[in-house]
Amino acid sequence: QVTLKESGPVLVKPTETLTLTCTVSGFSLSNARMGVSWIRQPPGKALEWLAHIFSNDEKSYSTSLKSRLTISKDTSKSQVVLTMTNMDPVDTATYYCARILKDGDCCTWFDPWGQGTLVTVSS
Amino acid sequence: SYELTQPPSVSVSPGQTARITCSGDALPKQYAYWYQQKPGQAPVLVIYKDSERPSGIPERFSGSSSGTTVTLTISGVQAEDEADYYCQSADSSGTLWVFGGGTKLTVL
Numbered sequence: 001q002v003t004l005k006e007s008g009p010v011l012v013k014p015t016e017t018l019t020l021t022c023t024v025s026g027f028s029l030s031n032a033r034m035g036v037s038w039i040r041q042p043p044g045k046a047l048e049w050l051a052h053i054f055s056n057d058e059k060s061y062s063t064s065l066k067s068r069l070t071i072s073k074d075t076s077k078s079q080v081v082l083t084m085t086n087m088d089p090v091d092t093a094t095y096y097c098a099r100i101l102k103d104g105d106c107c108t109w110f111d112p113w114g115q116g117t118l119v120t121v122s123s
Numbered sequence: 124s125y126e127l128t129q130p131p132s133v134s135v136s137p138g139q140t141a142r143i144t145c146s147g148d149a150l151p152k153q154y155a156y157w158y159q160q161k162p163g164q165a166p167v168l169v170i171y172k173d174s175e176r177p178s179g180i181p182e183r184f185s186g187s188s189s190g191t192t193v194t195l196t197i198s199g200v201q202a203e204d205e206a207d208y209y210c211q212s213a214d215s216s217g218t219l220w221v222f223g224g225g226t227k228l229t230v231l
Contacts, residue, residue: 037220047158047166047209047222060218063124096165107172108220109156110211113165 002026004097004114011120012087022080022097029075030055035100036080040093087121094118125214127223134229141197143226145210155193156211205230
């Protein structure tokens with residue numbers, strides 16, 4: 001059974017750096033057909049893709065947040081870490097990690113997702 | 124930046140057919156994916172590669188593509204299908220991924 005679980009602080013102060021960890025089980029981060037992505041959802045709003053990483057360490061970031069995001073992985077620990085600098089109240093959201101399934105060069109999708117973790121940015 | 128456009132809401136009566144559209148300039152080139160999200164839960168994949176259905180997803184869920192628009196169709200809608208639905212795809216380069224704004228499906 002594939003599972004992903006997000007962990008990290010529930011409350012951060014403005015200007016602080018957020019560090020979130022996604023711990024996966026049921027698949028390996030060294031699998032060439034899989035990766036992990038981070039996605040967030042502000043309360044009552046739509047999903048927003050943030051970043052992804054694949055087994056070959058290929059990474060990609062949302063254009064609007066690229067300067068603030070860093071994604072990395074520790075294959076031996078089955079963990080993917082996302083850091084977001086200079087947090088602001090508008091970054092208050094539920095942060096999800098999701099497994100990426102890759103089918104050739106054309107097709108990638110998210111399945112399954114973690115339960116999500118709500119991060120509130122407030123002083 | 125690339126955007127996918129969905130109607131904010133769709134309403135249908137039980138047993139009817141619901142159609143949710145998603146429009147984007149790169150959709151003729153990139154596949155689309157659909158996710159169902161019920162209140163307080165994480166999204167669940169219901170359609171991948173425009174029209175493929177994952178195992179465990181009821182047959183009443185189907186997807187199609189035509190030009191710059193993809194459509195999620197739910198035939199014989201049930202009360203349990205009431206949820207938010209999001210389309211997802213990539214820009215023309217395939218490197219930047221994006222979600223639509225979401226459509227709230229209400230079962231009357």
